[in-house]
Amino acid sequence: MSLNLSHSDHDGYALIAVSGELDLATAHELAALGARVVMTGASNVIVDANELAVCDSSGLRVLVQIANDLHPSGGKLVIAGAKPIVLRVLEITGLTDTVVLADTVPEAAATL
Numbered sequence: 001m002s003l004n005l006s007h008s009d010h011d012g013y014a015l016i017a018v019s020g021e022l023d024l025a026t027a028h029e030l031a032a033l034g035a036r037v038v039m040t041g042a043s044n045v046i047v048d049a050n051e052l053a054v055c056d057s058s059g060l061r062v063l064v065q066i067a068n069d070l071h072p073s074g075g076k077l078v079i080a081g082a083k084p085i086v087l088r089v090l091e092i093t094g095l096t097d098t099v100v101l102a103d104t105v106p107e108a109a110a111t112l
Contacts, residue, residue: 003018003019003020003021003029004018004020005029005030007037013044013045013109016033016034016045016047018030018047018052019050019051019053022054022055022058022059022062030066031062037066038066038069043073043074044077045066045078046080046105046108046109047066047080048081049080049082050081050082050083052082054086055086055089060090060093063099076099078099078108078111079102079108080103082101087101
């Protein structure tokens with residue numbers, strides 16, 4: 001399975017929708033988009049993970065990198081709609097202390 005990404009800018013945040021598998025073979029795609037979004041001035045990023053089927057350690061590394069890139073400006077990375085298997089990976093690795101979790105994109109936007 002592949003990774004599909006889309007990006008849109010909103011008032012106060014950038015939204016990146018991910019679907020498919022975020023793993024060693026595809027993580028570089030999100031890394032490139034995340035870097036571009038942060039470099040163009042996004043202060044906060046919401047990752048819509050509602051359609052994300054898999055996230056391995058490579059995908060986690062990219063999410064942490066985006067969060068770290070946002071941190072100096074006081075920005076946040078919010079992951080919205082993650083499925084239980086993805087949430088479990090985030091919890092096991094302790095990333096729930098690094099990123100904000102929300103059930104939906106509107107809920108994520110409200111946390112910013």
